[in-house]
Amino acid sequence: MTWRLFRFFLFQLAGASLGRFLFRGSSPTQGAILGLLAASALWVLIDLRRGARLLLWLKRGETAVPARVDGLWGEVADRTWRLIRAREQKAADSEARLQEFLAAIQASPNGVILLDKNNRIEWCNETAAVHFGFDPKKDVMQHVGNLLRDPHFAGYLAGDDFLHEIVIIGPRSTASRPVRLAVHLHRYGEGRKLLLSRDVTALEQAETMRRDFVANVSHEIRTPLTVLTGFVETLQTLPLDDEERARYLALMARQAERMQTLVNDLLTLSRLEGSPPPGSSEWVSVRALLTLCEQEGRALSVLLTDGSGKKHDLRVEDAADEEIAGSQAELLSAMSNLLNNAVRYTPAGGRIEVRWQTLPDGRAEFSVKDSGPGIAPGHIPRLTERFYRVDSSRSRETGGTGLGLAIVKHVTQRHGAELRIESQPGQGSRFSIVFPAGRVRPLQPV
Template sequence: MWLRFSSFVVFMAAGAAAGWWLRGWPAACGGIMLAALAWWLVDVWRALRVLRSLRDGETAALPSMRGLWGEVADRLRRLRRAEQRRLEDSERRLQEFLEAIQASSNGVMLLDAEGRINWCNPTAASHFGIDIERDRDQLIGNLVRDPNFTSYYAHPDPNRNAMVTGSGDSAGRPVRLAVRLHAYGEGRRLMLSNDVTAVEQAEAMRRDFVANVSHEIRTPLTVLTGFVETLQSLPLEEGERARYLELMAQQASRMQTLVNDLLTLSRIEGSPPPGRNEWTPLAALTDDCEDEAQALSALLTAGQGAAHALHFEPAPALALAGSRTELMSAMSNLVSNAVRYTPAGGSVTVAWQLLAGGQAEFAVVDTGPGVAPEHIPRLTERFYRVDRSRSRETGGTGLGLAIVKHVVQRHGAELRIQSTLGKGSRFAIVFPANRVRQAAGSAQAVQ
């Protein structure tokens, strides 16, 4: 401001001096007026330069000058740079926010007041089978035709979810989505979706598990209760009493077996994966399985004349890494299942085989009734039985193959099932090469 006043005074003094030198005092007054006009024109010209730059939006090209307008131009440049930095920062934060939403495992979709799709992340596009480029500005009601969604969209409630069927749903692979709408802006809506298929399946498995356990325990308890009441209320001969007590012992043993299997399954699921510090010779595992199989076969075929033909081929001189208890549980379950489901007089063959790449296969082959192809994928489910009456007759709990599946997974192995209805089955566990080595004291090498 002081510079501006100084320049004005200088202009006035120069005009007065020029007029005085030319014509005296009258000319000096005219010189002052002409100097004032010239100063004003220069000032207006400088102002117009600043305004022209502002009008063109080129604040970065504001003229560099001194004086008031120079300071104005300089301040405008600084304000423009500060604004640009704020815009860049806002743009960066917005981009980071959008990247976070893009990477979210939940579906996010923005709808306008009429229900048209403005934007959605890849998860939402996958949930509803939407192509964001193709389906942008399409009505969401035309793309998602689930009746539950239609009803929920007509009367949205931000405090509850609508359960709808997702894209790719099929009988073999159900897809269930939890959808919720939130209002924002002027009639706009934020739609969130979450894949709850696994949660619903887990809940269904939990309900089935509780129902199956209750059913499996209720049956022997009912038998025990009936026999106890009979023993308490009726005078029985010694032979009848002994027979009732034997039946009660069988039912108690069945419940004990069920509880033991449940505890085994719970322990396996809740414990850390087995390491490779404990090595068990294959021969020891095979011998234990053979002893159990012979005892079980003798029990099941007692009084039937023909026993099972059990063939246990010699195990190679190899050792297996992992939990011996778990390995024994898995192998004995496969062998006992083969014995239970093979009629008296049938054969069960157990053998180890060294596969290419150093893998070891434990296989159990029986001549039982076999399993239909549609049942094979579900055999490892808890309490799943192809023939419930046959399972109960042989004392099975329905948890054996579930235990086998978990042991196999924990040891990085693979369970292979082959079966032909009416001809028999082959159950095999293939252990990875890094869990197989030469047994201590043996000269046989792993090929």
């Protein structure tokens, strides 16, 4: 600042000296005054020009480089440019943090919607757009009530109690694929609201399955227990001869065996769900699996057809010399369950075919085909549910627990395979497991 004042006074002195020199013959004093005024006017004009250049720089908004202005205005321009750059950097940092925050919300598995004080959508993430069928760009500033026309939600939004969440039916819900959404509103800022949503369809389905599972297990155990209790009371209260006593004890043994089978199947399911999938290091002979499976199937067939005068026509094709990677116990359980189901539901004298074949694409298929009564198409999607039975009385008569196909499904998934079911009423059924090519190879020499 001192240097600028010195330059100003030096400029004035130069003007006065020039005026005194020019008017040295007539009136030096007057010439000095005129020179001083001219120098002041010229200084002001130069300053105005610098100010105009600074104003033009500000109007253009060319803040990438500082304005080229000298003098006091140059100092103002430099300080202004530094202040603008600092503000721009601060705004850029804030924008970067905002984008990081929005990216984090965008990656959230829950839906997030920001509403203004009039309940209009200011922003929503992709999850919320999927939940409610919104367009994140076109539906901005639309009233959320106009897009989400659920009476329960409308009452919740109009009310004043946001301490709890509500569960509504998703806009894209169908009878075959129901969608249930949990919605929770939170207040923030000046009248604004934060709407959070999460898909609870799987959670509610799991809870329903848990309740059904407990009810089914209780029912399955209660029935044989009731029978056992009745037989015990009979044995305790009635005088029975040896033949009647033996018959009652045999019936009690069957009910106890039924409960034991149920418990074993439940333990098998629990082990399958709670253990890691089998690796590819253990290889099992396919021929050995089919032999064990055939032995179990024939034993069950003899038991079920005893006294009928007819037997099942059970045919097991000789498998190629191949082996499969996986758990021998699990694979045998799955294969035996498919064959045992065919034996249980195929009338005596019916035909059952067991086959192992390599498909053209390198995969392998284990299949069981029977000539039983067949299954209506409406039952097929639910066959692998726990305790689901097409004919519950027939299943109990033959000793089924309703868990066999659930076990097959879990074993199939754990081995990366695919369970296929083909059936028509009156034409029998065909159940098959298709194993990936990576789990099958020719039998290796020991």
